[in-house]
Amino acid sequence: MKKISFAFLVLLCTASQLILAQTQKGHTNTNKFKQLKDEFATPNSQHSASGAPGTHYTQQQVDYDMDIVLDDTRQRLSGFEKITYHNNSEDTLEYLWLQLDQNKLAKDSKSPDIEIDTVDPLYTPATFAKKFIEAPFDGGFNIEAVQQSNGNELSYTINRTMMRIDLPKPLASGKTFKFEIKWWYNIIDHTIDRTRSGYEHFEEDGNKLYVIAQFFPRLAVYDNVEGWQNMQFWGRSEFALEFGDYKVKITTPKDHVLNATGVLTNPKEVLTKTQLKRLNASKNSFDKPVMIVTQEEAEVAEKSTSKETKTWHFNAKNVRDYAFASSRKFIWDAMAVDINGTAVMAYSLYPKEGNPLWEKYSTRVVAHTLKEYSKYTFDYPYHKAISVHSKNQGMEYPQICWNYGRPRKDGTYSDRTRDAMIGVITHEIGHNFFPMIVNSDERQWTWMDEGLNSFIETLTELAFDKDFNTGNLPKDIVPYMGGDQSNIAPIMTQGDQVYQFGPNAYTKPAAGLYLLRETILGQKLFDYAFRTYSRRWMFKHPTPEDFFRTMEDASGADLDWFWRGWFYTTDVCDIAVKEVNQFRVTDKPTKRILSMAKELGVPAERIRPGLFLTTDEISEGEPEKIEDIQLLTSYLEKKYKNKIAPEIPSYVYEIVFEKPGGLVMPIIAEITYEDGRKKRKTYPAQIWQKNDREVRKIISSTKAIKSILIDPDLETADVDTTNNSWPTLKKSVFDLKKEGFKTQQ
Amino acid sequence: MHTSIKLVGLGLFFSLSVAFSNHKYYMSLMQIDYVQEQQALQVTVRIFVDDLQTALNAVGTAAVEIATDREPLEIEKRYRAYLNEQLSFEVNNRKKNFVYLGKEYEENQVVFYLEIQEIDSLQSLRIKNTLLTHALNEQENIVKTKAYGKNKSVVLTKNKSKSLIYF
Numbered sequence: 001m002k003k004i005s006f007a008f009l010v011l012l013c014t015a016s017q018l019i020l021a022q023t024q025k026g027h028t029n030t031n032k033f034k035q036l037k038d039e040f041a042t043p044n045s046q047h048s049a050s051g052a053p054g055t056h057y058t059q060q061q062v063d064y065d066m067d068i069v070l071d072d073t074r075q076r077l078s079g080f081e082k083i084t085y086h087n088n089s090e091d092t093l094e095y096l097w098l099q100l101d102q103n104k105l106a107k108d109s110k111s112p113d114i115e116i117d118t119v120d121p122l123y124t125p126a127t128f129a130k131k132f133i134e135a136p137f138d139g140g141f142n143i144e145a146v147q148q149s150n151g152n153e154l155s156y157t158i159n160r161t162m163m164r165i166d167l168p169k170p171l172a173s174g175k176t177f178k179f180e181i182k183w184w185y186n187i188i189d190h191t192i193d194r195t196r197s198g199y200e201h202f203e204e205d206g207n208k209l210y211v212i213a214q215f216f217p218r219l220a221v222y223d224n225v226e227g228w229q230n231m232q233f234w235g236r237s238e239f240a241l242e243f244g245d246y247k248v249k250i251t252t253p254k255d256h257v258l259n260a261t262g263v264l265t266n267p268k269e270v271l272t273k274t275q276l277k278r279l280n281a282s283k284n285s286f287d288k289p290v291m292i293v294t295q296e297e298a299e300v301a302e303k304s305t306s307k308e309t310k311t312w313h314f315n316a317k318n319v320r321d322y323a324f325a326s327s328r329k330f331i332w333d334a335m336a337v338d339i340n341g342t343a344v345m346a347y348s349l350y351p352k353e354g355n356p357l358w359e360k361y362s363t364r365v366v367a368h369t370l371k372e373y374s375k376y377t378f379d380y381p382y383h384k385a386i387s388v389h390s391k392n393q394g395m396e397y398p399q400i401c402w403n404y405g406r407p408r409k410d411g412t413y414s415d416r417t418r419d420a421m422i423g424v425i426t427h428e429i430g431h432n433f434f435p436m437i438v439n440s441d442e443r444q445w446t447w448m449d450e451g452l453n454s455f456i457e458t459l460t461e462l463a464f465d466k467d468f469n470t471g472n473l474p475k476d477i478v479p480y481m482g483g484d485q486s487n488i489a490p491i492m493t494q495g496d497q498v499y500q501f502g503p504n505a506y507t508k509p510a511a512g513l514y515l516l517r518e519t520i521l522g523q524k525l526f527d528y529a530f531r532t533y534s535r536r537w538m539f540k541h542p543t544p545e546d547f548f549r550t551m552e553d554a555s556g557a558d559l560d561w562f563w564r565g566w567f568y569t570t571d572v573c574d575i576a577v578k579e580v581n582q583f584r585v586t587d588k589p590t591k592r593i594l595s596m597a598k599e600l601g602v603p604a605e606r607i608r609p610g611l612f613l614t615t616d617e618i619s620e621g622e623p624e625k626i627e628d629i630q631l632l633t634s635y636l637e638k639k640y641k642n643k644i645a646p647e648i649p650s651y652v653y654e655i656v657f658e659k660p661g662g663l664v665m666p667i668i669a670e671i672t673y674e675d676g677r678k679k680r681k682t683y684p685a686q687i688w689q690k691n692d693r694e695v696r697k698i699i700s701s702t703k704a705i706k707s708i709l710i711d712p713d714l715e716t717a718d719v720d721t722t723n724n725s726w727p728t729l730k731k732s733v734f735d736l737k738k739e740g741f742k743t744q745q
Numbered sequence: 746m747h748t749s750i751k752l753v754g755l756g757l758f759f760s761l762s763v764a765f766s767n768h769k770y771y772m773s774l775m776q777i778d779y780v781q782e783q784q785a786l787q788v789t790v791r792i793f794v795d796d797l798q799t800a801l802n803a804v805g806t807a808a809v810e811i812a813t814d815r816e817p818l819e820i821e822k823r824y825r826a827y828l829n830e831q832l833s834f835e836v837n838n839r840k841k842n843f844v845y846l847g848k849e850y851e852e853n854q855v856v857f858y859l860e861i862q863e864i865d866s867l868q869s870l871r872i873k874n875t876l877l878t879h880a881l882n883e884q885e886n887i888v889k890t891k892a893y894g895k896n897k898s899v900v901l902t903k904n905k906s907k908s909l910i911y912f
Contacts, residue, residue: 118882118903414813416795416853469852479774479791483887484900722891734778734787737858741847 032664033561033689039492039568040545046224051549052536059540061086062219062244069251070210070326072305075199078184079216082149085177089222093171097222097230098163101214102185104235105195106140110160111235130192137193138186141217145182154179161233163217181217195235196395196402202329202351205302209330209351211390211402213323214239221441225543231443237495238442238449239321243539246316252326255306257293259332259349259386260324261399262316270312275332282334283343289333289363295352301328302351316398318539320439323397325349325388333359337367339379344370350389357407357421362387365422365464369429372460376527377433377534385432387425394424396431403428419469426464427457438537445544446495447567451509452547458510472510474717477503481572482719491567492544511717512566519666519715520562520685521555529554561664561685571662573716576723577669577708578656578694583613585626585652590614613652613698626650649700655708655726657695661719664688667695670712673703680712771796771883773876779867779892779912786836786861786870788843790828791854796877796884801827803880812850824848828857828876835871836864867892871909878903 043049045056065082087093104111123131146154146165155166171177190198190211197215199208221229221240229240252258258270267276275292282290305328316322329351336343348362366387370380382399390402405421407413433456435442435449442449458472470476480488480503487499491509498504517526532554533547548563565571589597589604590612597607609631623629626648636645657667667683687695710724718724722732774791794812801823802808809817817823825845834841846858870890877884882903889898892912899908 414810414815416813471853479772479887483772484885484898487885487900720896732778732780732787734789734858737849738787738846738860741858744847 031689032565032662032692033558033686034564035558036548036560036564036568039564040548041225041543043545043549044224047543047546049549050553051533051546051551052553053540053546056090057540058088058090058224060088060219060222060242062242063246064216064218064244064322065247066216066322067249067251068215070212070253070256072208072210072253072256075187075208076184077187077212077215080180080182081216082178082180083219085171085179085219087171087173087175087177089224090173091222092173093167093222095167096165096171096177097220097228098165098181098217099214099220099233099239100141100158100161100163100217101233101239103140103158103161104233105137105188105193107136107138109140112136114234137188139188141183141185143181143183143217145180147180149178149180159232162220162230183217185215187212190393191391194393196393197323200391202302202353205329207302207305207327207329209325209327209390211323211325211388211395213321213395213397216322218321221541223541225541226441226444229441229443231494233443234496236501237444237446240441240443240541241320241439243318243320243439246314246319246322248314248316248322249311250314250324250326251309251311253306253328254308254310255301255304255328256310256326257298257301257328257330257332257349258312258324258326259347259388259400260312260314261319261322261397262314263383264312265315266311266313270310279334283336283345285334286336286338286343289335289346289348289359291331291333291359293330293332295331295355295359298329298331299352319382319398320436321398323400325386325400325402327351331355331359333363335363335367337370339370339374342379344380344382345384346370347384347386348389349386353406354389355407356411357405357413357418358389361418361422362389362403362425365425366429368464369426369460370432372463373430373433373456376456376459377438377531378538380432381437381538382432385429387429394428396428396436398436399432401425401428401431422464422468423457423461423470426460427453430457430460433534437539438534439539439541440537441541441543442495444494445492446498446501446505447491447509448542448544448547450506451491452513454506454510455513458514472507472514473714474511474515475714477507477511477717478719480504480508481570481717485570488570490570509567512562515715515717516551516559516562519668519682520559521557525555525557526551565663569662572719573663573665574659574661574718574720574723575665575667575710575716576658576660576720577710577726578658580656580705580708580726581615581654583615583652583654583698584618585629585632586612586614586616586618586622587629587631588612588619588622590616613654647702649702651702651704652698652700653705654696654698657697657710659688659693659695660723664692665716665718668711668713668715670709671699671701671705672707672709673701674706675703676706677703771877771881771885773884773886775872775874775886775888777870777872777888777890779864779890781893784863784865786834786864786867788857788859788861790857790859790876791851792857792876794850794853794855796881797855800877800880804830812855821848824857828859831875831879832859833873834861835869836861837866837868838871867912869909869911871907872899872901873907874901875906878906 045054048054063084066079068079070077085096146156148154157164188195188198189201191200197211197213199210201208219242221242246262278290278292330349332349334345334347337346346363346366348358350358366385370385374380384399386400388402390404391406392404393402394404395402403424405417430453434453440448454472458470461468461470489498489504491504517523529551533550536550537546552559589607593607593612594604597604611632664685666685667687669681671679708726711718776789778787780787798811811820834843841861843859843861846860848855848857872888874886876886886901888901890910897910901908
């Protein structure tokens with residue numbers, strides 16, 4: 001073969017000389033596997049190169065002591081809060097920024113102004129009046145006092161949903177600053193205006209069900225990533241918040257049932273003896289919920305209105321936010337959950353309108369979710385998790401969340417309603433892990449909590465019911481990814497700028513992580529790395545790089561190509577079988593080799609004896625079968641003299657894979673042989689490193705190949721599966737369906 | 746927050762709000778393949794079940810539930826009528842009717858199979874698709890065509906419900 005190799009060299013030299021004749025234009029590295037050095041922030045002593053918190057990582061702490069009054073007659077919430085701000089950073093601060101989320105509902109809010117209007121085909125009188133006749137809701141914070149504990153007023157400036165407090169003197173590193181704010185606001189009907197916090201009015205009994213959150217001025221995050229995270233709250237991109245300890249007193253009508261973030265410290269004052277007894281019993285009930293307030297009791301309570309009040313006391317340690325739900329309509333059930341030997345309580349609060357669906361599923365789904373998430377992350381560190389029934393929203397806060405899922409008026413419900421409810425409870429309870437504990441910046445990156453949470457939600461739902469339609473699998477994201485590019489943004493886009501929010505920030509990251517776990521890394525490597533990320537950043541503020549880097553650092557896989565394609569671009573996966581060529585093996589020089597030899601002036605008889613793969617027609621005197629080629633058989637006989645020789649393959653194929661899509665992905669090829677047996681071969685994504693468009697594989701077998709199918713289980717979000725088969729399917733899915741419909745008729 | 750793109754009630758859309766949603770797209774997908782050997786345009790339409798239910802109830806007189814045990818027996822009739830109202834095709838500048846072959850439910854989607862027959866060649870296709878856009882402002886109807894080995898696609902919306910494609 002030496003002569004032929006030399007011949008190749010000559011050919012190559014001639015070719016490159018030809019190319020050199022023109023002046024070449026260079027280019028930078030555009031390889032899909034190029035490292036993300038340009039995209040990633042440089043590692044530093046707070047966010048290290050391994051993806052772990054750095055040696056100088058710091059985080060501010062903010063403690064709140066609040067006195068809250070819920071006025072059920074006027075739907076008004078008022079509060080007095082004492083805030084202790086701990087400057088744990090190494091910087092000196094001249095001012096503090098607070099978030100005033102309620103101002104999104106103020107009369108002068110700019111959120112409605114940036115909504116793009118379209119003329120609706122039909123308006124109900126209510127929607128018409130709201131849009132064109134009625135005055136906007138009188139919402140937003142009324143700030144009555146901002147002062148130091150000694151009563152001295154503090155200078156402050158409100159910039160819409162953000163408030164800056166100018167410190168009387170700069171706050172040095174390691175120091176604390178105490179101040180107080182007094183405020184009130186009108187509570188909105190969240191079922192009409194579709195806000196996360198508010199009440200629902202029940203026409204039949206005249207009562208209200210309050211789900212209250214984002215209800216107090218709270219500190220923005222200060223860190224060395226954004227400085228002050230004081231981007232405005234337009235309504236969509238959620239929150240960036242500091243951890244701290246809360247002492248909260250909430251005054252409600254006496255006949256209300258309330259629950260909230262934190263440990264209830266005065267149960268004897270606010271619960272009846274019967275309720276307390278049942279609550280204690282529920283702490284030992286690990287298999288089924290115990291009713292603390294029954295439906296019968298709730299139905300009695302909703303028939304009257306108490307003029308008296310009571311005050312609930314809570315203590316919450318190390319939480320990033322605070323929320324509560326209150327109503328005289330609440331039914332309350334509870335069960336204990338065993339999280340690796342620690343009992344955690346799962347609660348549900350719901351009005352009779354949620355039954356019989358809620359008593360059957362809610363608390364059980366909470367328990368299941370806490371257990372499953374703990375497996376993939378860390379043991380749930382709080383003492384409870386509450387699912388509150390809310391007409392038409394799902395929303396999460398520390399230890400408490402609102403969930404939809406309401407049966408029909410007659411108490412029946414469809415499977416869709418049931419599954420949507422199970423899905424949303426799993427999702428919102430799951431948010432306790434992301435972002436309530438692994439506390440990413442939601443204002444900047446929606447996907448960091450929604451995407452990661454939707455991913456673990458998917459695993460949890462599949463553990464609950466392996467056939468559950470999660471909507472988050474790679475096949476589910478195909479319609480979005482294969483859609484109109486002008487309406488798609490990369491996942492790595494700030495939340496307010498994202499087109500198609502749901503698929504972008506929830507489904508695509510979830511489907512991508514599912515793909516990474518099941519198809520690329522494997523469950524073991526993935527789970528170790530994902531758990532490492534979760535534990536490293538518990539009660540801390542991770543950035544996207546911290547996630548990407550940890551996943552690589554802990555799994556030993558270079559995944560820059562995957563992050564680049566899936567998270568930083570809108571490229572799609574499309575891999576095709578372009579052609580399949582069958583070869584026969586011969587020991588007679590083929591036309592190809594003969595012409596090469598001739599060109600180089602090498603006489604045919606000087607070509608070294610060898611084996612050739614060819615599609616030339618078989619000629620006289622050539623061995624018909626591979627077993628007849630003596631050159632090969634004598635080699636094998638000699639090599640395997642006293643051993644069992646491997647079977648000689650009768651078939652050799654060249655498969656040409658092409659990649660019309662921009663994403664690189666493993667090639668999963670399912671080969672079906674003539675005898676019906678199937679074999680699966682996965683070529684790692686790195687096969688595309690040197691050729692991004694087309695790659696060839698030569699495979700041999702003892703049996704003839706009948707067909708080849710790429711990605712048979714729809715694992716890779718391939719947007720066009722019509723080019724995934726060889727030979728091309730004669731009968732399309734459409735034809736088969738058409739025949740099916742005909743036979744039905 | 747659990748997904749944020751769902752319209753509740755007719756004609757009301759809150760793009761900055763939370764919502765009841767089992768899925769996260771406002772999208773239908775229409776695949777049109779020209780199969781020369783069969784002289785036919787094979788049309789597959791995929792629509793989310795809850796969106797279709799919202800849309801049917803926006804135009805119909807009697808409210809229906811679909812793909813549940815309360816689905817009315819004569820639902821196919823209603824589907825045919827709805828598709829005939831919302832879809833129309835002109836092939837080579839001539840209006841063509843389609844044959845409704847059937848439907849199936851696939852997880853939370855309904856898939857319709859339609860066929861436009863007797864098409865011996867394909868030069869142009871004008872599509873009008875107002876599926877769901879009358880009830881859902883953000884609805885996008887993606888139309889993908891495949892003919893003579895070439896793929897073309899358009900996105901139809903409430904403001905742009907027609908498209909003319911040349912082959």
